[in-house]
Amino acid sequence: NAGVTQTPKFQVLKTGQSMTLQCAQDMNHNSMYWYRQDPGMGLRLIYYSASEGTTDKGEVPNGYNVSRLNKREFSLRLESAAPSQTSVYFCASSFDGDNEQFFGPGTRLTVL
Amino acid sequence: GENVEQHPSTLSVQEGDSAVIKCTYSDSASNYFPWYKQELGKRPQLIIDIRSNVGEKKDQRIAVTLNKTAKHFSLHITETQPEDSAVYFCAPRATGSDYKLSFGAGTTVTVRA
Numbered sequence: 001n002a003g004v005t006q007t008p009k010f011q012v013l014k015t016g017q018s019m020t021l022q023c024a025q026d027m028n029h030n031s032m033y034w035y036r037q038d039p040g041m042g043l044r045l046i047y048y049s050a051s052e053g054t055t056d057k058g059e060v061p062n063g064y065n066v067s068r069l070n071k072r073e074f075s076l077r078l079e080s081a082a083p084s085q086t087s088v089y090f091c092a093s094s095f096d097g098d099n100e101q102f103f104g105p106g107t108r109l110t111v112l
Numbered sequence: 113g114e115n116v117e118q119h120p121s122t123l124s125v126q127e128g129d130s131a132v133i134k135c136t137y138s139d140s141a142s143n144y145f146p147w148y149k150q151e152l153g154k155r156p157q158l159i160i161d162i163r164s165n166v167g168e169k170k171d172q173r174i175a176v177t178l179n180k181t182a183k184h185f186s187l188h189i190t191e192t193q194p195e196d197s198a199v200y201f202c203a204p205r206a207t208g209s210d211y212k213l214s215f216g217a218g219t220t221v222t223v224r225a
Binding site: 035040041042043044045048058059090098100101103104105106 | 113116144146154155156157158161201203212213215216217218
């Protein structure tokens with residue numbers, strides 16, 4: 001099993017460009033999450049999907065949109081990238097909200 | 113939302129000594145208390161967790177203790193080894209929070225050989 005996979009691993013964007021970060025899990029998990037990690041600030045939840053067909057905002061949703069494409073895949077879209085969105089983005093999944101979250105390898109995004 | 117504080121922010125210990133990290137939270141409805149470890153350049157991984165009906169849990173060299181009255185829980189690492197060098201995050205979760213973990217800012221632990 002690959003666990004949680006993310007693409008791309010690295011990305012450089014110019015201000016105003018758009019892009020989609022992809023996340024997939026092969027553990028038959030119901031819940032999926034997107035976090036961003038900035039130095040000294042831990043991980044902050046952007047959006048989450050408690051189950052297929054549902055999505056909800058987390059702590060820092062502004063400037064992002066998500067799509068739970070199916071049970072396996074959960075994508076994060078930046079419509080108009082800003083330098084403040086420079087960060088490392090982690091996708092995670094869990095069987096349900098009461099269980100361990102498994103993280104993907106992360107995407108390092110730089111917005112110039 | 114939940115306010116989470118971790119102390120200390122950095123910790124340097126001699127190999128073989130013990131390390132203790134404390135996490136303080138604000139929401140008295142919190143009922144799940146995990147600790148994650150993140151090695152440099154890697155993803156966070158769960159190392160131990162505890163639920164509100166248990167006061168202490170051990171797994172080999174690591175343990176977590178919970179004081180719900182005082183609203184804090186702690187990670188204890190004994191007989192530290194170089195591979196324990198990492199950033200550690202607490203992430204309490206409150207009931208009714210709809211699965212949302214609230215991560216602390218992290219504690220950087222360095223084990224000196």
